[in-house]
Amino acid sequence: MSGFLSGRQYVMFAIGVWACAAALADNGIDCRTASANSMETLVCRDAELMALDRALSAVYADAMMKAGNERPPVLKAEQRGWIKGRNECWKSDDQRVCVVDAYRRRIVELQARYRLVPASPPVRYVCNGNPVDEVIATFFTTDPPSLIAERGDQTSLMFLAPGPDGARYQGRNESFWERPEAVTVVWGFGMPEMPCQKADDTAVSPLRGSAWQLLAIRPAGGAREGAAVVAPGAFTLAFGAKGDALFRIDCNRGRSRWKVGASSAPSAGTIEFGPIATTRMACPPGSPDQRVMRDLSFVRAYRLEDGKLLLSLANDGDVYEWGPTAPGKGVE
Incomplete structure (x- = not known):
């Protein structure tokens, strides 16, 4: 076996070296290459700042795990933008305070956005x-x-x-x-x-504490003919007792708030979901995840019928047909 790399092997090796260098650039300071009088050098000469840099590197790595299938992939670009912002601290009257504040805020931003620390219910x-x-x-x-x-x-x-x-x-x-x-x-x-x-808890409703799995998406008006059948368990919805809603949207998980309007008939009425915070995995081709995600914000009415939950979209749109499932199943 030759000790020399072929042209293709050399190209692959160079790409690997470049990728590693890019990852290092995003994920912490390399003090060996820091320029004199730069903010990187300021960090490298200060034990507390280096500790903050290592802490950010660890949090960034955890965030990258959560954002692995983020579409569009924004985390790396944002991190590079943050590095440029940190390096602008050379303009500050107190450069060290500026750098400390930049690190602390970036760590908190990543921890909160990617849910890396405990959080209260919304x-x-x-x-x-x-x-x-x-x-x-x-x-x-x-x-x-x-x-x-x-x-x-x-x-x-x-x-x-x-x-x-x-x-x-x-x-x-x-x-x-x-x-x-x-x-x-x-x-x-x-x-x-x-x-x-x-806000007060959502109005007393038979939906409280119930859990459902999506069975079909009926066309406008709710006709069964032409309904799109969905694999059971791929999409689930759980109504919390205090107005929280948990979703499984194929390969993603989501959380929102729900509220119903006053109604003379508890088996039917108006309903709305608030903004849905979800993970951002790329689901398999052919999945209706994007359609479901979009349509949930347009749900305006519900009806309980023959043991099923029918959620109707605004303006006589499609009707989502759900069947009961065990509370907590499929939404962990």
Whole structure:
């Protein structure tokens, strides 16, 4: 066997070396190549900053495991953008404080976004006295403590800010301030404070505590003819007693909030799901996962019929037919 690499072997070797170098660039500082007077050199000469760099590398690796099938793949690009931002700390009056803050915030951001630390169940707040205007907050045991707030199709990561009066979380252009007497939220630069209050549990409903598996997707109007049959167990839905909803959407898992409207007949009524936070795996070809994910946000009515749950989309759209399953089965 020759001791020399063939052309193809050389190309593959070079690609492997490049990939390793790229991974190192995303996942920690190589002090051997750090430029003089750079932020990398500042980190390399400081034991505490090096500890933060190692901590971020570990958290980033865990996040990469969660984001392995993320579409589009944004984590690597965002990490490179964060590195550029950290290196901009050379402009700061106190470079070390700037770098420490950059590391701590990035660690918290990854831990919260990719659910790498314990989190509270989502809490729903109704703002401006309008049930449609709601903010859903999930609190994370990070350092510093953080929350992810959702309003409509927008999200904001906020950090607990020191203060004597209640718990105040601050994001880029949003804030969440919880005091014993009130909760106020600011959403957007220059926007006024919104008075908010924690929402009551969803109305008493026969759906509470029930669990279902998707059987078929009926065409508009609910006709059985032409229904798309779904493999049992691939898509499941569990209604929590306090307004939380858990989903299995083929190869992904999701969480949301659900609420029903007042109805004279408990077996039927209006229903809506809030924004759904899901994992982002790429499911097998042919899976209707993207269709189901899209349609869940348009569910507007439910009906219990012959032991099945029928969820109807807005504007006389398709009808999702669900059969009962054991609570917790398929949504772990």
